[in-house]
Amino acid sequence: MKPHTVRGYRPRSAALGRLGWAPATALLLAMTTSCTGSAPPGNGGPKPGTAGVGDRLFPALGNGGYDVAHYGLTLDYVPETNRLKGTAVITARATQGLSRFNLDLSGLRVHTATVQGVKAQLHRDKDELLVTPAKTVKDGTIFKTVVTYDGTPRMRESGDGDLEGWIETDDGSTALGQPTGSTTWFPGNHHPSDKATYDIAITVPKDKDGAPYDVVSNGKLTTEEDKGETVTRHWRTEEPMASYLAHISVGYFEIDKVWTDDDLPVYVAIDPDESEGAADVKVLVPEIVGWASERFGPYPFSSTGAIVDHLPELDYALETQTKPYFGEAPDEALLVHELAHQWFGNSVTPRKWKDMWLSEGLATYAEWLWEEEQGDRNTNEVFSDFYDGTDTESEGIWAFPPADPPSGGRVSDPPVYGRGAMVVHKVREAVGDETFFDILRSWTRQHRHGNADTRQFIALCEDKSGKNLTELFDVWLFSKQKPSRM
Structure with a gap:
């Protein structure tokens, strides 16, 4: 996630059958890589699943x-x-063993729910949907829940004006999930620690002139069916994805389909109102992906791309998986940041929200590396500008330790980004370039399509370098005060 502004951070054609299945390999991959905060197997008799997974934020x-x-x-x-x-x-x-379980869902009217094909009892408690199956679900059972629902999905506005959820645009809508927005359009286990694969089929009527709307989502477009008055598009995400990265954009877009030098498909959708400013995006996406692959390890997904919409009131961009979303034409640094998230945040996803600095700090540091290699400031100079407060994005970076946001509303505040990148730079200084880039590639390889936390990152840095880095992380990551320059 990254703001559009340059001032200080504000962040924060085959017919379709019924969905609900996934290729066996994807299903097994999701089951072995995702990790919830739920109780371990063998915990006695059936009982209700908890609401929440114990995330403080x-x-x-x-x-x-x-x-x-x-x-x-x-x-x-x-x-x-x-x-x-x-x-x-x-x-x-x-x-x-489950006698009952919860799904996160905000707004929308639920009509029915079944578990293993049998009607279940439903109860709503604000943003929690409580599902009581006709028969308890045994520990270890793979089970299927089907929920039907409808309504007007909500847009949410945070205290500082940031928008998320289901947002109407001038020609359609877009769904943005960080941190809680995905609960506004589908029921699920909406915490980053529970990643899953996705099939998303969206049917949209044609407009009054008979023109079809474009619908763009994560992953690959597998089928498209024109039924005369409506068009249905089916998008598939075969690699596990955290729900806050799930995305849909409906509107009119100029679509470009190209490939990288490694034959990776690139799908770029640009709103016509942004086409002039975003003309370089379709060229830059494969260039940046290739550049990042050399530094961070192989690109982790089976497709890439970008969505450039016309939503100028949106004050941030979002790393929606495989296709980062921009509310207006991005500059190079912003494009680098969101594409770097495909490694840091999307493939290797924070275990808890307090670990978000691992995503944002590393993606911000990718910007610093890109700037250095374009012949502008080197990373030492960028670090100094952040430390001295002269960089345009350094305002507020000492407000709290990056790994300890004081509340959920501040997980996208400046320390998580700028000071997070400073921590990464201090690690690079301490271990040297060869070990540093080995750490990054090992991080993305060891935790590919999974979850990881701060403790694991520190352990990897110490293991690869053979050094005790306790003081470095205590001073730059965990201290509440601005450190003395070291």
């Missing part, structure tokens, strides 16, 4: 007792009325 997000492997979302959306109708097929594995 977002205690209501996520749910205990199960681990989602796959979401099959079949959606009908009408842009003119902003009405959404959905069927969510959620395939999960019980990590305890």
